[in-house]
Amino acid sequence: MIVKNPRFEISAVKPSQYPKNGLPEIVLVGKSNVGKSSFINCMINRKKLARTSSEPGKTRQINFYNIDDNFYFVDLPGYGYSKMSKVEQEQVGNFIEEYLFNRQEISLIIFLVDIRHEPTANDKLMYDYVIRSKLPFIVLANKADKIAPTKVNNYVLDIQKILNPIGDNIFLPFSSEKKIYSEAVWNEIEKSI
Numbered sequence: 619m620i621v622k623n624p625r626f627e628i629s630a631v632k633p634s635q636y637p638k639n640g641l642p643e644i645v646l647v648g649k650s651n652v653g654k655s656s657f658i659n660c661m662i663n664r665k666k667l668a669r670t671s672s673e674p675g676k677t678r679q680i681n682f683y684n685i686d687d688n689f690y691f692v693d694l695p696g697y698g699y700s701k702m703s704k705v706e707q708e709q710v711g712n713f714i715e716e717y718l719f720n721r722q723e724i725s726l727i728i729f730l731v732d733i734r735h736e737p738t739a740n741d742k743l744m745y746d747y748v749i750r751s752k753l754p755f756i757v758l759a760n761k762a763d764k765i766a767p768t769k770v771n772n773y774v775l776d777i778q779k780i781l782n783p784i785g786d787n788i789f790l791p792f793s794s795e796k797k798i799y800s801e802a803v804w805n806e807i808e809k810s811i
């Protein structure tokens with residue numbers, strides 16, 4: 619897909635602030651600092667449209683990026699950022715749940731995990747939540763640039779074996795840093811919208 623005019627549309631903290639035009643939404647889910655905002659920038663070829671940081675906890679609201687009036691990328695706050703106060707973590711958890719649970723426009727969840735690590739307890743909880751939601755999703759093992767290219771597929775398989783032992787869901791490698799593996803992800807996005 620060639621993206622021509624991606625733009626930030628709104629930061630929402632409650633459903634009344636979500637866009638009302640009914641465009642399909644591709645939503646980024648994953649622990650804090652896994653690379654959700656970087657993923658959006660990578661896919662739309664902009665360095666800084668979505669705000670990123672090496673410090674976890676950068677994204678605190680639900681940010682909607684309008685992609686050529688075709689669909690939205692929705693950047694959710696990350697979970698599991700231990701330095702957030704309890705109250706803030708709860709608030710962020712509520713934003714995420716309220717959005718995922720009620721939003722009819724969601725056409726695909728892109729669930730990011732870190733290719734280098736075993737999925738965390740929170741990753742497992744979120745994976746179960748996504749399964750129960752019955753929404754379409756794919757899992758991306760991000761930061762694949764940190765692994766030798768010949769080993770990438772094995773790392774992805776190891777993660778799949780933990781989260782999805784039956785192997786009936788889609789797990790793919792990804793790297794925003796190197797902008798590789800994005801074609802397979804675009805295919806999944808195009809199928810969903």
Ligand code: GTP
Nearest residue numbers: 651652653654655656670671675676677696794795
């Ligand atoms: P929160 O907003 O805190 O939930 O984080 P996030 O998931 O949006 O992460 P963000 O995109 O801000 O990236 C966090 C850090 O990871 C930044 O320093 C990025 O440069 C780095 N990063 C993101 N994607 C990749 C990747 O594919 N490879 C490598 N090596 N680093 C990455």
Ligand code: MG
Nearest residue numbers: 654655676677
């Ligand atoms: Mg972010």
